Amino acid sequence: MESATGGFKQVLGSGASSTVYKGVLGERSGGNVAVKVLDKLREDDNREFTTEVKVIAGTNHKNLVKLVGVCSEGKNHLLVYEYMSNGSLASLLFKADPRPNWYTRAQIAISVARGVEQTRTMTAIRGTKGYVAPEWFRNMAITTKVDVYSFGVVLLELVCCRRGFEMEGYEEEEMVLVDWAHECYGDRMVGRLVEKDEEAMKDLVKVERFVKIGLWCVQEDPCLRPEMKKVVHMLEGAVEVSVPPSPASYINTV
Structure with a gap:
């Protein structure tokens, strides 16, 4: 993900618990993706994170952005979404x-x-x-x-x-x-x-x-x-x- 985002350089937006970066990953969404980097979670938050990922991955609606993939390593959690060129x-x-x-x-x-x-x-x-x-x-x-x-x-x-x-x-x-x-x-x-x-x-x-x-x-x-x-x-x-x-x-x- 570090390579896909060019070192997490281009910020698309941020919130109280995450920052979203623009990245390039394969041919999806014209090659562009939005990588949401979550704040480091406590160990007891991992189960809730896994549950929420399953919910997001199971949704398929024209009005909702699609989840492309997930990266989870220790306390580091990233969500990769399709890139919406018109913004949020x-x-x-x-x-x-x-x-x-x-x-x-x-x-x-x-x-x-x-x-x-x-x-x-x-x-x-x-x-x-x-x-x-x-x-x-x-x-x-x-x-x-x-x-x-x-x-x-x-x-x-x-x-x-x-x-x-x-x-x-x-x-x-x-x-x-x-x-x-x-x-x-x-x-x-x-x-x-x-x-x-x-x-x-x-x-x-x-x-x-x-x-x-x-x-x-x-x-x-x-x-x-x-x-x-x-x-x-x-x-x-x-x-x-x-x-x-x-x-x-x-x-x-x-």
């Missing part, structure tokens, strides 16, 4: 100029939801700070609802076309997107989330529906989060979306 969703949302319009983002949201529902995993972002469900840090069972939480954060990012956590250019109460979305929805001022997006401002009914779905997905209590199949139906407008509980509702019960 994050690059499309936060770095592209111009960024995708509201109608395109809405379609992307539905497409991603369908992919998660069919594969039942969002492993690619599970280790990235900001997308991780709170039960990972508590003495609670880990279920597929952690993926629902991660999708909820992505959905709110798609609606607002901003990262889940931003400091530059935002007031203190706006920095954490999940909290800001809860506040705006609670104050019946969802338009504040998309006030600089003319197309979204003209489609506030759908914006509010998507925000409500996102808030259901990021509920602190995993039992309150909907199954991904229902999320897809809600996004498509086939199922009515009820009012999500406020964050204080959960705090007052624990």
Whole structure:
């Protein structure tokens, strides 16, 4: 892998627990691959890593990047994915100029939801700070609802076309997107989330529906989060979306 990446020189992106490099490996993906180098794992993390690799390797969906191979030696773990020349969703949302319009983002949201529902995993972002469900840090069972939480954060990012956590250019109460979305929805001022997006401002009914779905997905209590199949139906407008509980509702019960 060191040879394939030219000494791990070209960084494609990084997260809280990994860095992705561009590499060249045979004829796959036109010869190009994306090599994800995970932080060194503890010995007791190896079983979880093996399980997650099996899940990723078993997925086959047009909306999900394919796993080409795995390298595992001691505490060093690398995942080799097909290279996507158009970049990641994050690059499309936060770095592209111009960024995708509201109608395109809405379609992307539905497409991603369908992919998660069919594969039942969002492993690619599970280790990235900001997308991780709170039960990972508590003495609670880990279920597929952690993926629902991660999708909820992505959905709110798609609606607002901003990262889940931003400091530059935002007031203190706006920095954490999940909290800001809860506040705006609670104050019946969802338009504040998309006030600089003319197309979204003209489609506030759908914006509010998507925000409500996102808030259901990021509920602190995993039992309150909907199954991904229902999320897809809600996004498509086939199922009515009820009012999500406020964050204080959960705090007052624990």
